[in-house]
Amino acid sequence: MTGSEDQRSARLIYACFPRSWRTDGRADEALGIAWDGADDAGREDLGAKQALDLSWLGLRARVGAAAQFLPLATRRLVVGLALGGGVGLAVCLLFIAAVPPTTSPGAAPLASAGTALYLAWILSSLVAAAGSEALARLCLAGTAVLTAATALFAESAGIRRPALFLLAILFALSVLALGVRPLARQRAQERWAIVGSAIIAGFGIGALGRGATYFPSTSLYYGNALMLSTLAKVTLLAFAVAALLALGSLTGRRYYLPALVISAGPWAVLAACGSTAQGRAVYIHIATATVSWFFATTMVLTMNRPNKAAVPA
Amino acid sequence: MRTEMREPTFLVLAALADQPRHGYGVQQEVTQMSGGTIRLKTSTLYAALDRLRDDGWLREVRQEFVDGRLRRYYDLTNAGRSALTAEVEQLDRRANEARRRLSHRPVTA
Numbered sequence: 001m002t003g004s005e006d007q008r009s010a011r012l013i014y015a016c017f018p019r020s021w022r023t024d025g026r027a028d029e030a031l032g033i034a035w036d037g038a039d040d041a042g043r044e045d046l047g048a049k050q051a052l053d054l055s056w057l058g059l060r061a062r063v064g065a066a067a068q069f070l071p072l073a074t075r076r077l078v079v080g081l082a083l084g085g086g087v088g089l090a091v092c093l094l095f096i097a098a099v100p101p102t103t104s105p106g107a108a109p110l111a112s113a114g115t116a117l118y119l120a121w122i123l124s125s126l127v128a129a130a131g132s133e134a135l136a137r138l139c140l141a142g143t144a145v146l147t148a149a150t151a152l153f154a155e156s157a158g159i160r161r162p163a164l165f166l167l168a169i170l171f172a173l174s175v176l177a178l179g180v181r182p183l184a185r186q187r188a189q190e191r192w193a194i195v196g197s198a199i200i201a202g203f204g205i206g207a208l209g210r211g212a213t214y215f216p217s218t219s220l221y222y223g224n225a226l227m228l229s230t231l232a233k234v235t236l237l238a239f240a241v242a243a244l245l246a247l248g249s250l251t252g253r254r255y256y257l258p259a260l261v262i263s264a265g266p267w268a269v270l271a272a273c274g275s276t277a278q279g280r281a282v283y284i285h286i287a288t289a290t291v292s293w294f295f296a297t298t299m300v301l302t303m304n305r306p307n308k309a310a311v312p313a
Numbered sequence: 314m315r316t317e318m319r320e321p322t323f324l325v326l327a328a329l330a331d332q333p334r335h336g337y338g339v340q341q342e343v344t345q346m347s348g349g350t351i352r353l354k355t356s357t358l359y360a361a362l363d364r365l366r367d368d369g370w371l372r373e374v375r376q377e378f379v380d381g382r383l384r385r386y387y388d389l390t391n392a393g394r395s396a397l398t399a400e401v402e403q404l405d406r407r408a409n410e411a412r413r414r415l416s417h418r419p420v421t422a
Contacts, residue, residue: 032382
C-alpha cells in the first residue's frame with residue numbers, strides 16, 4: 001500500500017467514528033493501539049483485517065453515541081416498553097394467526113410467515129428476561145432481519161405474510177429492544193414482570209378480543225368472547241391460573257401487583273365490555289388494554305434504579 | 314443476582330491488577346498472561362475499556378503522546394478491584410471443586 005493509500009484508509013477509518021470520539025481523543029487512542037500493534041509486528045500499514053476491525057468499532061460507537069443522547073432511565077423505559085410491547089403483540093398475533101387482512105373466519109392458524117417471527121419474538125424476550133444480554137441481542141437482531149426479509153420477499157416467494165404495517169411495527173420494536181443492555185441491569189424480577197405480564201396481556205388481547213371475531217364458529221368461540229364454550233372457559237381459566245402463579249414466582253412480591261395489572265388489564269376490560277364485545281367495542285377493548293399495559297409497564301420500569309450489582313459485559 | 318463476567322472483561326481487569334497500563338500495554342499483557350493463545354482485537358479491547366470506564370471499574374490516570382500517538386493509562390478503581398477479586402474467588406472455588414472431583418477417580422491406563 002502506498003503512502004497516499006495509507007492516508008486515505010486512515011481517513012476512512014477515522015470517519016467511521018462519531019464526532020464525540022474524534023474530539024475527545026478516543027478515536028486517536030484506538031487507532032494508536034492498532035498502530036502500536038502494527039509497529040511491533042514490523043508492518044508499515046494496519047492491514048485490511050485491522051482496518052475492518054477499527055471501522056466496526058467506530059460504527060458501533062456511532063450507534064452507541066446516538067443512544068447516549070437519552071438518559072439511562074429513558075433508555076431503560078424505551079427498551080422495556082419495546083420488549084414488552086413486541087412480545088405482547090407477537091403473542092397476540094400468534095394466537096389469532098394474523099394472516100393477510102383477508103383472513104376468513106376459521107382460517108387455519110399459523111399458516112403465515114408471521115408465525116416464525118412471533119415465535120422468534122417470544123424466544124428473544126424470554127432470553128432477555130433470563131438476563132442473557134448478548135444472546136438476547138443476537139435473537140432480536142435475527143428477528144429484525146427475519147422481519148425485514150419477510151416484508152421484502154415473502155410475497156414474491158408466494159408465502160403468506162402478516163400485513164406490512166404489522167411487520168413495520170414489529171421491526172421497529174425489535175430494533176428498539178436491541179438496546180437490551182440497560183434492561184439487563186435491572187433485577188430479574190423486574191424483567192420477568194415486564195415480559196411475563198406482556199405475554200399474558202398479549203394472550204388476553206388476542207384470544208378474548210380479536211380471537212372472538214376471527215373464529216366465530218369454531219368449537220372455542222361462538223362469535224362473542226363472553227359466550228365461550230365450556231371447553232374454552234375451562235382452558236382459559238386454567239391458563240390464567242397457571243400463568244398468574246408462574247408470574248408470581250418469577251416477579252416476587254414487590255412486582256406482583258403491577259405485573260397483575262398488566263396481565264389482567266385486557267381480561268378485566270373485556271369483562272367490562274360485557275356481551276357487546278364485538279365491532280367497535282373490540283377496538284375499545286384493545287385500546288384500553290394497551291393503555292393499561294403501557295402505564296403499568298412504565299410503573300415497573302420506573303420503580304427502581306438499575307441494579308448496580310450487575311457485571312459489565 | 315450476580316451475572317457472569319465475560320472473558321475480555323476479566324482479562325482486561327486482570328491485566329491492570331498490578332499496575333496502570335495503556336491500551337496497547339493491556340493488549341500485550343493479555344497475550345502474555347494467556348501464554349500467547351489469546352490476542353484481544355482492538356475493537357474488543359477498546360469496547361471493554363470504554364465500558365469499564367463508564368461503569369466506574371477503571372479510571373484514566375494519565376495520558377501521553379508517543380510518536381504522535383495518544384496513549385491513555387488506566388488503573389482499577391476500588392469497585393473494579395472488588396469485582397475482580399470476587400470473580401477470581403469464584404473461579405478458584407470452581408477449580409477446587411473440579412480438582413476435588415478429579416482426585417476421586419485416579420487416571421487409568
